Amino acid sequence: MGKAKKKPTVKKPASAVKHETSKKPEIKISNKKEKSITNFNFKPTLILAVITAAITLLLVLAQHVAEIYAEDENILTGKLKEKCAELMGEGEFEVILDWEEAGYSAARPKEILKLIIKDEKDIAFQVTAKGFNENGLNILVVMNNDGSVKTLAVIENKDTKGIGDKVENESFLNSFIGKSAEVRIIKGTPRSDSEIAAVTTATKSSKGVANAVNTAIEAYQMIFGE
Amino acid sequence: MNYLSVFTKGIIKENPVFFMLLGMCPILALTSAAQNAVGMGIATMFVLTCSNIIISLLKKVIPAQVRLPCYIVIIAGFVTFVTLFLKAFIPPLYNELGIFLSLITVNCIILGRAEAFASKNNVFASALDGLGMGLGFTLALFIIGSIREILGAGTWFGIVLFQEQISPMMVFILPAGGFFTLGVVIAVINRLLKKRPHNISCDNCPVKGMCKRGE
Numbered sequence: 001m002g003k004a005k006k007k008p009t010v011k012k013p014a015s016a017v018k019h020e021t022s023k024k025p026e027i028k029i030s031n032k033k034e035k036s037i038t039n040f041n042f043k044p045t046l047i048l049a050v051i052t053a054a055i056t057l058l059l060v061l062a063q064h065v066a067e068i069y070a071e072d073e074n075i076l077t078g079k080l081k082e083k084c085a086e087l088m089g090e091g092e093f094e095v096i097l098d099w100e101e102a103g104y105s106a107a108r109p110k111e112i113l114k115l116i117i118k119d120e121k122d123i124a125f126q127v128t129a130k131g132f133n134e135n136g137l138n139i140l141v142v143m144n145n146d147g148s149v150k151t152l153a154v155i156e157n158k159d160t161k162g163i164g165d166k167v168e169n170e171s172f173l174n175s176f177i178g179k180s181a182e183v184r185i186i187k188g189t190p191r192s193d194s195e196i197a198a199v200t201t202a203t204k205s206s207k208g209v210a211n212a213v214n215t216a217i218e219a220y221q222m223i224f225g226e
Numbered sequence: 227m228n229y230l231s232v233f234t235k236g237i238i239k240e241n242p243v244f245f246m247l248l249g250m251c252p253i254l255a256l257t258s259a260a261q262n263a264v265g266m267g268i269a270t271m272f273v274l275t276c277s278n279i280i281i282s283l284l285k286k287v288i289p290a291q292v293r294l295p296c297y298i299v300i301i302a303g304f305v306t307f308v309t310l311f312l313k314a315f316i317p318p319l320y321n322e323l324g325i326f327l328s329l330i331t332v333n334c335i336i337l338g339r340a341e342a343f344a345s346k347n348n349v350f351a352s353a354l355d356g357l358g359m360g361l362g363f364t365l366a367l368f369i370i371g372s373i374r375e376i377l378g379a380g381t382w383f384g385i386v387l388f389q390e391q392i393s394p395m396m397v398f399i400l401p402a403g404g405f406f407t408l409g410v411v412i413a414v415i416n417r418l419l420k421k422r423p424h425n426i427s428c429d430n431c432p433v434k435g436m437c438k439r440g441e
Contacts, residue, residue: 043289044289044291044292045292047287047288047289047292047296048292048295048296048299051284051288051296051299051300052299055299055300055302055303056303058303058307059303059306059307059310062306062307062310063310066310066311066313066314067314078317078318156321160400161258161379161399162378162379162396162399162400163396
C-alpha cells in the first residue's frame with residue numbers, strides 16, 4: 001500500500017463560474033413545483049400500511065389459537081408439580097388462586113402465586129421474591145399445621161448463575177425449617193432464632209428467600225391463624 | 227445459480243457470526259448454557275427463513291423508500307408468532323430466552339439478509355439462504371455455548387461432566403467470559419480457514435491521518 005496521492009486542485013476559470021450562477025434561478029423554480037401536495041407519492045406509505053395491517057390481522061388470529069393451548073393456571077405443572085410430590089408426598093392436590101372466592105378472610109397477596117392444598121389438609125405456598133433480579137426467585141414453601149415452615153424448595157432461580165444459585169444449597173434452605181415467625185438475614189453467626197446466616201457472596205438472593213418464607217408465614221397466619 | 231452453494235455458504239464460508247460479525251448480542255447473552263443457545267439459534271433460523279421467503283415474494287411490491295419499515299414489520303410479525311408458539315408449547319425455553327426472543331427482531335443477520343439477498347433473489351434461493359445462515363448462526367451459538375458451559379459450569383446440555391474433581395471457572399458464564407470466548411473463537415476460526423481481513427478504504431475513518439495505515 002503506497003502513500004495516498006493528493007489530488008491537484010483545479011481552479012475553475014472565471015467564465016465557468018458565471019455560467020453556473022446564471023443557471024441557478026431556473027433550478028429554484030422547478031424545486032418549488034415538486035413540493036406541491038398533489039405531486040406527493042402516496043403509494044409507498046399505502047403499501048407499508050397494508051402490509052402492517054395484514055400482519056397485525058394474522059397475529060391476532062395466531063394469538064387466539066395460542067390462548068387455547070396456554071398453560072392452565074389451576075393445575076400443577078413441571079418443576080412445581082415435581083417438587084410438590086417430592087416434599088408433600090402423593091395425594092390429591094388443589095390449587096386456590098382466588099382466595100376471597102374460596103371463603104378466606106384475606107385476598108391473595110401478589111407475591112404468592114398459588115396456594116396449594118393436599119388432601120384438604122397439607123398447605124403449601126408458591127411465592128415469588130426479589131433476589132438480585134426482580135422476581136428472581138420462585139419458591140415452594142410447605143407449612144406445618146401449626147404455621148411453622150415444614151420444608152422449602154426453589155422452583156425457579158433467575159439470579160446470576162454461579163452466584164445466586166448458591167441459595168439452593170440444602171443446608172441454607174434447611175435453616176428455615178421450623179420457623180414460625182418473621183426471620184432476618186444477617187451476615188456472620190446468628191444470635192437468635194429469628195436470625196439466619198446469609199449465603200456468602202449471595203446476600204441479596206438469601207434475603208429474597210427469607211422474604212418468600214416470611215410472606216408464606218404471614219399468609220398462613222392471615223388465613224388459618226387465630 | 228448454484229442452489230447448493232447458496233445454502234452452504236451461510237454455514238461455514240460466510241458464517242454470519244465468525245466472518246460477518248453479525249448477531250453479536252444473542253451470542254454474548256444467551257450462550258451460558260448450550261441448550262438455550264441452540265434453542266435461540268433454531269428460533270432465529272425459523273424467523274430468518276420465513277421472513278426471507280415473504281420478503282422475496284413481495285420484492286416487486288415493496289417500494290424502495292419504505293423497504294426498511296416493511297422488512298421490520300414482517301420480521302417482527304414472525305418473531306411475535308414464534309413467541310406465541312413457544313409460550314404455548316415449549317414454556318421452559320420461552321422462560322429461558324426471555325426478552326432475547328423479542329430482540330430477534332433487531333438481529334442484524336435477519337435484516338442484513340433481507341436487504342442483501344431476499345430483496346434481490348427468487349423465493350427458493352432466499353429460503354435456502356435463510357436456512358443456511360440460520361444454521362451457521364446456530365452452529366456458532368452451539369460452539370460458543372458449549373465452550374462456555376463446559377468450562378464455566380462443568381456441564382454440557384445439563385449433563386454434569388465434572389464438579390468436584392476440577393472446579394469450573396465461573397468467569398466463563400459471566401459476561402466477561404463471553405467476550406473472551408467469542409474473541410478467541412473468532413480468531414482461531416479465521417486463522418484456521420486462512421481468512422484475510424477485508425480491504426476497507428480509509429476514507430470514512432474518523433482517525434484517518436492519525437493511524438499508521440494511512441501513511
